[in-house]
Amino acid sequence: MYADLHLHTNFSDGTYTPEELAGHGKRVGLTVMSLTDHDTIDGCARMAAACAELDIEFVSGCEFTVELDGFELHLLGYFLNLENTRMLSELAKYQKVRRNRIHEMVAKLNGLGIAITSEDVMRIANCDAPGRPHIGRALVEAGHCRNLDESFQKWLKKGKPAWVPKAKLSAAEAINLIHDADGLAVLAHPGLYHRDEVIPPLVELGMDGLECLYTRHSTPMTEHYLMLAEQYDLLVTGGSDCHGENKGKPLIGAVKVPVSFIEKMKSAVAA
Ligand code: AMP
Ligand code: ZN
Ligand code: FE
Ligand code: FE
Numbered sequence: 001m002y003a004d005l006h007l008h009t010n011f012s013d014g015t016y017t018p019e020e021l022a023g024h025g026k027r028v029g030l031t032v033m034s035l036t037d038h039d040t041i042d043g044c045a046r047m048a049a050a051c052a053e054l055d056i057e058f059v060s061g062c063e064f065t066v067e068l069d070g071f072e073l074h075l076l077g078y079f080l081n082l083e084n085t086r087m088l089s090e091l092a093k094y095q096k097v098r099r100n101r102i103h104e105m106v107a108k109l110n111g112l113g114i115a116i117t118s119e120d121v122m123r124i125a126n127c128d129a130p131g132r133p134h135i136g137r138a139l140v141e142a143g144h145c146r147n148l149d150e151s152f153q154k155w156l157k158k159g160k161p162a163w164v165p166k167a168k169l170s171a172a173e174a175i176n177l178i179h180d181a182d183g184l185a186v187l188a189h190p191g192l193y194h195r196d197e198v199i200p201p202l203v204e205l206g207m208d209g210l211e212c213l214y215t216r217h218s219t220p221m222t223e224h225y226l227m228l229a230e231q232y233d234l235l236v237t238g239g240s241d242c243h244g245e246n247k248g249k250p251l252i253g254a255v256k257v258p259v260s261f262i263e264k265m266k267s268a269v270a271a
Contacts, residue, residue: 003032003257005059006076006188006211006239010126011035011043012063013133015244018043021252022050024242028253032262034059034239036076036188039094040129044082059262063188064178065094068171068198074188075171076211076237077178079269084181090169095128097167102130108162109135109155116142132156133243171198175205184208184265186237191221196228203232208268213238213255235265 008014009021016024018035025033033056035047044060051058060082064075080087102125106118116138124141125134136151145151155162169177178185186209187202199210212225213236229236238261242251 001031001259002029002253003034003059003259003262004030004239004242004253004255005032005034005061005078005237005257005262006036006063006214006241006255007033007252008037008063008241008243009035009043009047011040012037012127012129013125013131013243016250018047019050021242022047022054022056024250024252025051025056026054028250030056030253032057032059032257032259034061034078036061036063036239038063038129038131039065039091039098040127041080041082041087041091042128057262059265060183062091064174065166065168066171066174067168068201071193071195071198072168073171073193073198075174075178075207076186076188077174077181077183078186078237078265080178080181080183087177087181090173090177094167094169098129098131101164101166102135104164105132105135105156105162108164109139112155112161114139114144114155116144135162171202172205175202175207179206182269184235184268186211186235189214189216189241190225190228191217199228199232203234207234209235209237209265211238212236213257215240215251215254235268236261237265 048058060080062077103118120138136148139151175185185207210229238255238257240251240254
């Protein structure tokens with residue numbers, strides 16, 4: 001009995017609809033799934049319904065883009081009350097930041113002589129929380145590069161010519177917001193930051209868990225974060241971070257999270 005607690009749909013920068021994602025989850029034998037789109041919970045209602053149809057337990061979620069000491073981190077919120085008005089209005093604010101950033105980055109690309117429009121990008125994104133992968137897809141579609149990775153390497157990555165910074169929630173605000181919505185706050189993919197020094201201040205701010213099991217964590221990395229989770233008395237979570245097809249296959253279920261972890265999370269929510 002396995003869970004995947006880190007998944008994206010086309011409500012942010014994933015390519016599957018919630019129904020397709022739930023279908024893939026069923027096929028790989030998942031019994032629990034969460035949806036963690038970037039800065040939006042808009043896909044959660046459809047995902048909950050799709051999971052119910054397939055007898056999969058659904059855990060509401062969101063991947064919040066946050067900042068701590070000038071660095072971008074991703075915080076996962078789980079078991080969120082999807083009706084929490086404070087969370088909804090904050091998310092709406094940062095979705096607007098995302099849409100404005102698309103215009104700013106397209107303007108930079110235009111300045112470099114690349115003729116794409118924000119409308120092209122927004123048509124591809126077709127959601128309220130667009131991101132750089134949508135600009136990348138527009139660049140591929142218009143023939144300016146061969147694939148998404150090339151679009152990031154050439155233009156979209158931090159420090160590359162079309163990159164613009166993005167206003168973010170502070171980690172303190174995000175943890176507060178998640179708790180206000182009755183949820184649990186978990187640091188996503190800690191191994192990708194190479195900055196373990198962020199963990200003690202996040203624990204101090206009330207963070208609840210660490211995503212120790214993650215597709216791009218090596219075995220020693222996973223063991224290291226399991227040890228830190230124990231040291232700081234944090235919940236352990238995990239997920240694939242599937243955004244759709246990866247080399248022709250969905251990444252979903254690539255990380256096997258025992259459902260006993262979800263039981264521990266539920267006890268923490270109830271506490
Ligand atoms: P944004 O949220 O607009 O800042 O875009 C960040 C998202 O872009 C990440 O969550 C990843 O899904 C994706 N991403 C980051 N780097 C790459 C890359 N090199 N190739 C493809 N997608 C990427
Ligand atoms: Zn993403
Ligand atoms: Fe992330
Ligand atoms: Fe993610």
